[in-house]
Amino acid sequence: MSASYSSARGAAREAASSQHYPQGALYVVATPIGNLADITLRALHVLELADVIACEDTRHTQQMLRAYGIDKSAGQLLAVHQHNESEAAQTVIDRLRQNLRVAYVSDAGTPGISDPGARLAAVTTQQGLRCIPLPGASSVTTLLSVAGIGGESADTSGFVFHGFLSSKSTERAHTIGVLAQEPRAVVLLEAPHRIEALAQALAVLGDRQLTLGRELTKQFEEIATMSAGQFSAWLQADANRLRGEFALVLHPAAIAAQGGDAVRILTLLMAELPLKSAVKLAAEITGQPRNALYEQALLLKKQD
Structure with missing residues (x-):
């Protein structure tokens, strides 16, 4: 060699x-x-x-x-x-x-x-x-470069690096609950012997998009994008998918996924208040990023 x-x-x-x-x-x-x-x-x-x-x-x-x-x-x-x-x-x-x-x-x-x-x-x-x-190789930047994430607003640009979650199920579930409220992309790492547990825990995020990289840069490298809810089934479809180190990118959450009723609340407020006031109040009620809500409000106004 x-x-x-x-x-x-x-x-x-x-x-x-x-x-x-x-x-x-x-x-x-x-x-x-x-x-x-x-x-x-x-x-x-x-x-x-x-x-x-x-x-x-x-x-x-x-x-x-x-x-x-x-x-x-x-x-x-x-x-x-x-x-x-x-x-x-x-x-x-x-x-x-x-x-x-x-x-x-x-x-x-x-x-x-x-x-x-x-x-x-x-x-x-x-x-x-x-x-x-x-500087040189990093699984974090390697996967981010092909995940196709780009902040649609100032609040969703960039990413958060979290790395490995806790091996304890309760702590892991709590952390995922916190990360679910993060509007930016989130980068996670995981070992093969814990990847199934992570997939099950991430299932609560439902339709939130996930890009994963398995065995990055190696002969059997695999990169796939799917919803968090599909991750467990994807792993189980092929035993080889349980092998190798993993890097994962949770894509920025869509505004509806971030707050559930955020769009509905924004729509109701816009019917009664000026646009900026409606956005400000909707952000306070839902905890969603004001810039993202403002862009959504502009789209709603165009649809009237």
């Missing part, structure tokens, strides 16, 4: 070596979420250059490095994961104060995004040391 990337390493040195890479700095390096070809040239260069590579799983990282033909000894790899991040951060700080370059990678994707790394970055900056990001 390493021979396949020999030209990539050469290109990385040619493209990235002219940049300054200070010593005594922590390099937070995004790595592929499945497809090894998604590594960046700058990431390859920094991984070769690093004196120490802090990582979520040393065995996994060593395997990845060997695939790229990068040779690091076991002593150059330092385990920094969710169970030891606070303690291991001090070891990283010691290495940085020795004027070494330390690269940090999680098992896949961008560190600190539902992965270890956030505490390490925080401690590094708190100690007055440099923390340098190397």
Whole structure:
């Protein structure tokens, strides 16, 4: 495998070596979420250059490095994961104060995004040391790029990243109830052994649209859009759909779905009040975004 990337390493040195890479700095390096070809040239260069590579799983990282033909000894790899991040951060700080370059990678994707790394970055900056990001693969942005969501109004633009929901059914149901009121898109992550439970919990959202990505960037990548109420049936239709890591995007809720009777209430108020007053009062009654209600009011007025 390493021979396949020999030209990539050469290109990385040619493209990235002219940049300054200070010593005594922590390099937070995004790595592929499945497809090894998604590594960046700058990431390859920094991984070769690093004196120490802090990582979520040393065995996994060593395997990845060997695939790229990068040779690091076991002593150059330092385990920094969710169970030891606070303690291991001090070891990283010691290495940085020795004027070494330390690269940090999680098992896949961008560190600190539902992965270890956030505490390490925080401690590094708190100690007055440099923390340098190397952007790259992320399941969050990968799925968002094809989900086709675009805010129809200022209140529904953008997205909210939530990540993994609680494994406890009561807490998970409560969180979904809260997220149901969120007018923007919501990004969730889930592991294969919990995806059926998540699908059942999301069923309460009914017709709200959902785009899911399974095994993103890998050979059996699957991306599908459906209503939240259809998700369980979609999983059960093919046993292979229960395999692999999942990223999910709940689309912005349609105004009627957000508030149930929001449109009906708005219509009744418009019959008695000026448009702006009706929108203001409807927003207070239903809790729905005023901008979205105003756009709906304009549509209703055109239909008169």
